[in-house]
Amino acid sequence: MNVNGRSEQFPAQPNELLVERLRDGLGLTGTKVGCDTGQCGSCVVRLDGKSVKSCLILTVSAAGSEVTTIEGVTTPGGELTGLQEALREEHGTQCGFCTPGMVMALGELVDSTAGGEAPTEPEIREWLTGNLCRCTGYHSVVRGVQRACEAARQEV
Amino acid sequence: MTAVTGETPTTGSGLLGQPLDIREDPQLLRGEATYVGDIDLPGTAHMAILGSPVAHAKILSIETKAAEQLPGVLKVATAADFTDVMPLPCIWIPGGVESHFPPHPYGLPGARPVLTGDAVRHVGDPIAVVVAETPRQAHAALAAISVEYEPLSVVTRADEALAEGAPQLHEAVPGNLNAYWTCGDKDRTDAAIAEAEVTVELDLVNQRTINSPIEPRGAVGDYNAVTGEYTLYASTQGPHNHRFLLSALVLGIPFNKLRVIAPTVGGSFGTKGYLYPDMPLVLLLSKALGRPVKWVDTRTGLMNSTVQGRDHRQHVTLAGTRDGRITAVRATSYANLGAYPSTIGPGVATALMGRSISGMYDIPAAFCEVYAAFTNTVSLGAQRGSGRAEAAFLMERLVDRYASEIGMDPAAVRRKNLVPKEKFPYDNGLGWTYDSGNYQLNFDKAIALSGYADMAARKAEARTRGKRLGVGLATYVAICGVGPSTRMSQEGMLGGTWESANIRVHPTGEVSVTVGSASTGQSHGTVFAQVAADELGIDPDTVQVFEGDTQKAPYGQGTYGSRSYSMAAPAVALTARKIKAKLVRAGAVFLGVPEDKVVYEGGKVHEEGNEENSKTFAELAMAMWYGWGLPPEIEPALDETTHFDPPDFNYPFGTHVAVVEVDELTGETEVVAYTAVDDAGNIGNPKIVHGQIEGSIVHGLGQALMEIAEYAEDGQLISSDLNHYALPRAADVPFFVLDKTVTPSPHNPLGAKGAGEIATVPPAAAVVNAVVDALSDLGVRHIDMPLTPEKVWRRLRGEAR
Numbered sequence: 011m012n013v014n015g016r017s018e019q020f021p022a023q024p025n026e027l028l029v030e031r032l033r034d035g036l037g038l039t040g041t042k043v044g045c046d047t048g049q050c051g052s053c054v055v056r057l058d059g060k061s062v063k064s065c066l067i068l069t070v071s072a073a074g075s076e077v078t079t080i081e082g083v084t085t086p087g088g089e090l091t092g093l094q095e096a097l098r099e100e101h102g103t104q105c106g107f108c109t110p111g112m113v114m115a116l117g118e119l120v121d122s123t124a125g126g127e128a129p130t131e132p133e134i135r136e137w138l139t140g141n142l143c144r145c146t147g148y149h150s151v152v153r154g155v156q157r158a159c160e161a162a163r164q165e166v
Numbered sequence: 167m168t169a170v171t172g173e174t175p176t177t178g179s180g181l182l183g184q185p186l187d188i189r190e191d192p193q194l195l196r197g198e199a200t201y202v203g204d205i206d207l208p209g210t211a212h213m214a215i216l217g218s219p220v221a222h223a224k225i226l227s228i229e230t231k232a233a234e235q236l237p238g239v240l241k242v243a244t245a246a247d248f249t250d251v252m253p254l255p256c257i258w259i260p261g262g263v264e265s266h267f268p269p270h271p272y273g274l275p276g277a278r279p280v281l282t283g284d285a286v287r288h289v290g291d292p293i294a295v296v297v298a299e300t301p302r303q304a305h306a307a308l309a310a311i312s313v314e315y316e317p318l319s320v321v322t323r324a325d326e327a328l329a330e331g332a333p334q335l336h337e338a339v340p341g342n343l344n345a346y347w348t349c350g351d352k353d354r355t356d357a358a359i360a361e362a363e364v365t366v367e368l369d370l371v372n373q374r375t376i377n378s379p380i381e382p383r384g385a386v387g388d389y390n391a392v393t394g395e396y397t398l399y400a401s402t403q404g405p406h407n408h409r410f411l412l413s414a415l416v417l418g419i420p421f422n423k424l425r426v427i428a429p430t431v432g433g434s435f436g437t438k439g440y441l442y443p444d445m446p447l448v449l450l451l452s453k454a455l456g457r458p459v460k461w462v463d464t465r466t467g468l469m470n471s472t473v474q475g476r477d478h479r480q481h482v483t484l485a486g487t488r489d490g491r492i493t494a495v496r497a498t499s500y501a502n503l504g505a506y507p508s509t510i511g512p513g514v515a516t517a518l519m520g521r522s523i524s525g526m527y528d529i530p531a532a533f534c535e536v537y538a539a540f541t542n543t544v545s546l547g548a549q550r551g552s553g554r555a556e557a558a559f560l561m562e563r564l565v566d567r568y569a570s571e572i573g574m575d576p577a578a579v580r581r582k583n584l585v586p587k588e589k590f591p592y593d594n595g596l597g598w599t600y601d602s603g604n605y606q607l608n609f610d611k612a613i614a615l616s617g618y619a620d621m622a623a624r625k626a627e628a629r630t631r632g633k634r635l636g637v638g639l640a641t642y643v644a645i646c647g648v649g650p651s652t653r654m655s656q657e658g659m660l661g662g663t664w665e666s667a668n669i670r671v672h673p674t675g676e677v678s679v680t681v682g683s684a685s686t687g688q689s690h691g692t693v694f695a696q697v698a699a700d701e702l703g704i705d706p707d708t709v710q711v712f713e714g715d716t717q718k719a720p721y722g723q724g725t726y727g728s729r730s731y732s733m734a735a736p737a738v739a740l741t742a743r744k745i746k747a748k749l750v751r752a753g754a755v756f757l758g759v760p761e762d763k764v765v766y767e768g769g770k771v772h773e774e775g776n777e778e779n780s781k782t783f784a785e786l787a788m789a790m791w792y793g794w795g796l797p798p799e800i801e802p803a804l805d806e807t808t809h810f811d812p813p814d815f816n817y818p819f820g821t822h823v824a825v826v827e828v829d830e831l832t833g834e835t836e837v838v839a840y841t842a843v844d845d846a847g848n849i850g851n852p853k854i855v856h857g858q859i860e861g862s863i864v865h866g867l868g869q870a871l872m873e874i875a876e877y878a879e880d881g882q883l884i885s886s887d888l889n890h891y892a893l894p895r896a897a898d899v900p901f902f903v904l905d906k907t908v909t910p911s912p913h914n915p916l917g918a919k920g921a922g923e924i925a926t927v928p929p930a931a932a933v934v935n936a937v938v939d940a941l942s943d944l945g946v947r948h949i950d951m952p953l954t955p956e957k958v959w960r961r962l963r964g965e966a967r
Contacts, residue, residue: 143861
């Protein structure tokens with residue numbers, strides 16, 4: 011598979027989860043495991059552009075795909091994306107454990123608004139229902155997404 | 167800028183209260199922070215824990231041979247391997263000598279073994295551990311351990327555990343009663359209730375809930391055979407506290423041979439401040455195997471082993487006059503401590519709750535009694551707003567019940583009974599002395615902001631849409647700033663509860679602040695830098711904050727009970743003032759003027775009336791490093807430490823208003839508006855506090871609407887993963903209207919009060935009050951939480967409670 015623009019080849023166990031390969035096999039620990047049952051969304055990555063929960067996907071089923079993790083979104087210590095910058099401005103993070111999964115899931119929403127209509131607040135909240143956060147109460151995250159979508163819409 | 171002269175510096179440079187950007191955020195947003203699960207030491211082996219599948223049984227035998235032979239398995243251990251390890255103690259003993267605990271060999275009152283060998287007492291009770299080359303191999307080997315059980319009967323409710331003939335959990339605790347604890351004046355309260363014009367009563371269940379930080383707990387043990395030192399990396403709220411408990415009380419190793427490091431911690435809300443069996447186990451097994459040993463919990467493991475919260479069954483009574491004056495409140499509570507006393511669980515269930523029941527009201531007679539019981543459930547501990555949320559719930563439900571009984575508006579009843587401003591400091595008769603408050607101002611602001619006066623019209627409009635609109639109020643006082651050490655000793659706390667901070671000014675003028683506290687997501691790195699920079703009049707970007715490593719940081723209990731900004735930040739401020747005072751003394755030498763002519767202002771010292779004769783902070787830092795020309799009474803360098811022990815607690819407070827719509831067809835409850843006006847005294851960084859308040863409210867709404875740790879009769883935890891335990895999601899909550907009042911606390915130099923969890927205290931009461939309001943014309947007087955659609959739907963159909 012292609013991970014963050016790099017070709018990765020390895021023999022995968024048939025029962026290996028994608029999140030295990032990313033974290034333990036490739037050392038990409040930005041992707042988190044919070045629940046094991048696909049409820050919390052901390053493990054969301056992009057698979058061929060779509061956000062998916064990597065604890066619910068077998069590595070073998072992602073063979074030949076493009077996988078993007080949080081490490082593929084920015085360079086270490088480098089500039090933040092528009093979404094990350096908006097979340098920083100709104101302090102849409104506290105402990106930060108759920109944050110990478112949110113950035114990956116919400117990134118798809120922000121990308122899809124480029125040049126089109128910005129999503130409504132209920133649409134943003136609906137999109138966010140796959141990601142649990144216990145710290146922020148989501149408000150600052152929603153405000154951040156609104157800000158990022160507005161910026162993305164105006165850019166095009 | 168305010169000038170500071172001589173040795174009595176008083177105020178800062180105006181940085182506090184500013185919403186500075188959170189310096190932790192970029193790293194978190196890039197996924198670059200290291201949590202315990204991300205730590206990968208060379209040669210690490212992996213531990214898995216075998217938890218009991220049954221809630222109560224004698225262990226007849228444990229067979230581990232088959233597991234030992236599986237691929238990758240390095241070690242299988244049971245209680246028999248740890249006979250020289252002390253059990254984990256309980257250090258908050260609210261009932262004093264009258265408390266009954268499972269025995270501890272050091273004579274401490276409470277204990278749970280690191281692994282249980284004789285019996286299991288809750289589902290998940292740790293029986294054995296496996297260490298293997300990979301986590302998968304360790305987990306696979308658990309299945310090969312066979313344990314023979316003799317089943318015992320099970321009890322999961324506190325009141326039932328205290329009944330005649332109930333199953334017994336601990337030989338040393340007859341009748342499962344840990345403690346009978348009281349506060350307040352029983353005779354006076356009983357008399358006031360007997361004489362009252364009006365009395366109302368409620369039976370309440372404050373259901374058990376699971377804190378659910380998104381990061382499950384984890385621990386890595388690393389023993390160094392050369393130096394004999396142990397290092398524990400753990401997702402903990404209090405690395406120093408865990409070091410004290412583990413070294414002195416459990417492992418029996420010297421304090422200075424144990425280092426505890428809290429890396430980035432993925433939320434806690436109370437639960438990660440406790441000592442758990444996995445912590446000594448990874449250290450002992452690392453020593454036994456000569457390799458680092460790592461354990462990371464699963465979500466189901468967390469649900470079955472990390473302390474849970476709330477869990478009271480209560481009978482509560484309020485007495486008052488026909489015209490709305492409350493004359494007495496009385497509560498009898500059955501608190502469920504779970505199977506073993508957790509590190510501080512018994513104190514949470516008694517003092518934190520009981521002494522808080524009268525809330526913001528001036529009540530002449532109050533009394534609370536708590537029966538704390540052991541049952542076959544996970545141990546009880548703190549949870550965001552712990553104790554105070556349970557207290558606010560009972561009081562605020564009672565006030566609504568009373569208002570409805572006398573036909574008065576619930577807001578008017580509350581307004582009439584608020585502690586008047588001139589009565590502070592106010593002794594609430596239950597053990598707390600409130601430091602400061604302006605409750606009327608706070609309450610009026612919330613009522614105005616929420617549009618309370620327009621609710622009748624909104625109710626009528628909602629009915630045209632098939633919705634019943636209800637409005638619910640809740641006020642609260644939350645004891646924070648735990649704590650004054652002497653006062654805590656009176657509450658039965660075995661440990662110093664002060665905080666400390668060290669400031670080191672480097673020769674180049676940059677500053678390192680090191681604190682004993684440890685963040686679990688509260689942006690300490692930002693706000694403590696802000697405090698130091700504010701006091702010193704320097705650029706906050708030149709200040710770095712360090713914490714979370716016991717080898718580097720001065721002692722401190724850590725983050726809990728919303729204490730960091732009113733306990734650790736004052737230590738930072740006072741230390742900065744010591745630095746300033748020293749710079750004024752040294753400034754006299756460097757400027758060649760008498761000390762009383764030296765002014766410290768805006769990060770400089772200068773001669774009074776002559777700003778030309780000055781030295782900047784950076785120049786002073788370098789000069790103090792050289793130490794040239796200093797008189798013998800002034801030591802070179804700038805390195806100061808403060809241990810801050812406040813004279814008393816602080817008491818934030820507030821008023822919340824919930825507006826809900828109940829769907830007549832489905833019973834679904836939607837929170838359509840929520841107004842919160844909180845008073846946390848002087849605030850350091852509003853960005854941080856704002857986020858904590860929003861998160862806290864959602865946590866409280868979760869208890870009201872969906873969260874419950876549900877135990878089956880056989881003691882199985884039904885809600886043992888996030889498919890079966892509902893947490894609020896983004897679509898479950900609206901935006902909130904937030905405001906504040908500011909009443910500084912006199913008990914610390916920043917005028918700060920606790921903030922982190924305070925807004926979790928009132929929402930459950932506000933929402934239940936709102937739903938009961940929406941259903942009141944159907945004769946509904948109370949509904950137990952969580953207010954699931956089915957429960958509400960049944961009440962809409964007229965079914966009894």
